[in-house]
Amino acid sequence: MDRIDRRTFLKATTVAGGAIIAAPVLFDGWLTFAGTEKAGYFEKEFGITDALCKKVLGKALSKGGDFADLYFEHTISNSLGLEDKKVDRASASVNLGVGIRTVKGDQVGFGFTQELTEKSMMAAAAMAATIADGSATPVAGKFAPAKTSDYFPLTGTKPTPLAPRLSLVESTAGKCFARSNYVIKTIARFGEGRKRIMIVTSDGVKAEDLLPGSSLSAMVTVEKDGRKEQFWFSLGGRRDFSYYTDDIAKEVAQGVVDAAVMLLDAVAVPAGEMPVVFAPGSPGVLLHEAVGHGFEADFNRKKTSIYSTMMGQKVAEPVVTVVDDGTWPNARGSINFDDEGTPSQKTAIVENGILKSYLHDRISAKHYGLSSTGNGRRENYANYPIPRMRNTYILPGPNKPQEIIESVKKGIYIQDVSNGQVNIGQGDFAFYVSQGRLIEDGKLGAPIKDVNIMGSGPKLLRDITMVADDLKLGWSGTSTCGKDGQLVPVDAGMPTVLVRSLTVGGTKKRGA
């Protein structure tokens, strides 16, 4: 393999003083940032000084407004893809820009630019300022660095090259083929990104961070007696490459192949209302989609969520506590602070069945007279922040998983769901069960396929009657939530839980 010398990848934006950036580098074929330091990056590499930020914020508040903020971003992402037993595709992407927001009450003026020059930033700030029409609001004299913990420390200060990543993807595919003779095709992928951000607010907060993200995924096609099935599985999070050991490659191969092979013997289920047991981990996506969005404060501020009139009321059995947690180490939805500079936290949404808190950004927090819960997030500099979940899960309960399964005479056990549709206002949802089993007389039975579940998210939450002690996050490394056209990384999880009754859509007639 050819060796590429480490060298400067991108030249700098020319700023006052003629600084040259040397941060993004191609290291033996893998484009990344040279260092892992978090503070001072945008000033050092792009000449973004506090004085310049103050000037731009002043422009954004030149017609008044409650506050303004700047969100600088420089992101590098890469991926490698394998098909037909060799890594034969690679991609890289560089994104750079700043978003400028002016907020007045619940009104937002927003502009962004991909040029980090004073002229471009002042023009975007002038656009943001148009949301207000009064006299200028003053900007804080000093910006104080945000103090927070580090929930995803990077393990090395030097970038690792392309070669071990190629080996990882090839090794994962090899392990898939080795695990079962039914595997006829494997597609594997490794993706990694690093996002540098700096948030500066008119009320004096300055927050800088380097957010890693990566995933190793595989999809296999299996065939037996002419019947074909597919499955996809991944692991990852806010991790650097040191996470991806041989054991992780084995876990991905095992997860994807075992699930696909099980589908070869899957049977249809009868349709109707029945008890449903959710396995720990991946089904947390249902909690996120069907229930969690209804707790985001913007939907409640706008009165479009069914939960907008239920604060302090019982929304679940006492055994249920739902949290949204930005502090779980290395989880994909974890953040040291949100995209408004508010430190991350673990927020109890539902505590022992009682609705205790919505998930707030600064706008909704002000609306309700509360502090932000650190949920103001955005996809990138081209979007303004809105309330978003981080890692959402149900806390462990008193039951044992086996005890829950044994409590069901006839029902289904759901290990993973996909292809969901949710209506937040009504709370309705429909999901495809991508992995599951029958439950017959308290025991796990045949694997199932062609099954959908549907119902009301709030009712599903009310109908959780047993919660086990085996909480797991999904850890997929690729979980991404879409809202208002913005995608943000999240994770979700749950322990084994029993939902006393849920509508199951199947293709088999009852009694057949």
Add this chain to the structure above:
Amino acid sequence: MNKQMYDLCKWVLETAGKAGAKDLRVGLSKSRFVEIQYRDRKPEIIKQATTVQMGIDLFVAGRYSSQNTCDLRKDALKEFILDAVSTTKLIAEDPYRTLPDPKYYQGRADIDLKIADASIDDLSAEQKHTIVKAAENAAWSAGGDKVVTVEADFNDDFGESVTLTSNGFSGYSSSTGFGVGVSVSVCDDDNRRPEADDYAQCHFHKKLANPETIGANAACKAMAKLGAKKIATATLPIIIENRNTHRIISGFFEALDGRNIYRKQSFLTDQKGQKIGSDKFILVDDPLIP
């Protein structure tokens, strides 16, 4: 053709060629857009921006990679290209992934798709606010006291793109878009909040649907969801409203995708010429609708 964009793409082709990329495709797109959103009769979001993006597909010694960047300064681009070529050389060969045979570029229809409105800049900010207000007011009027909240927005955009390949393809496209949308939430007796929306999008401002009609439609659709009841699970005939058919047929798109056919992952693999649905089911893909 935007000459400045074309010249930059041409320069990328030449620079990559000198670096050893015999075959490549370069695409450069620019867009600018405005979004004005009102909620409950006051502006909630005003957003405006201009974006650029360059994508480069490299085919080096039978190997492939794709790269994207929004930093278009020539010094930065040159480094980006040189490193992209070097990276591509490190991965495995994929002899099946190449640029299209130039014979397919021949005989292209030389027609104007008429999807760019030259008068887009004539629409003033005040006129845009007027459109949003009209749409929102119509929703409130049609929905009455059941309405909880109304969100209305107007957006317009101008985009243009240039694509060049090293084996002779050259293409330019530009388009404009205008849209108005209204979302209405109403409150049901059981505190459920059914929501419905209506929207219109078109390439020419003068063809944009009446905003009052959009607002009223959204309100009526939301009101129609009041009192919805759950029905028993059953096998029944279903009538799908025409505006929702795309959500049904989009389920076929993955199965029709060439990648899934050659990977033999689609249920339509080896089914060409076979009957796969009702005689009444005709599905076409048409990029030439004005």
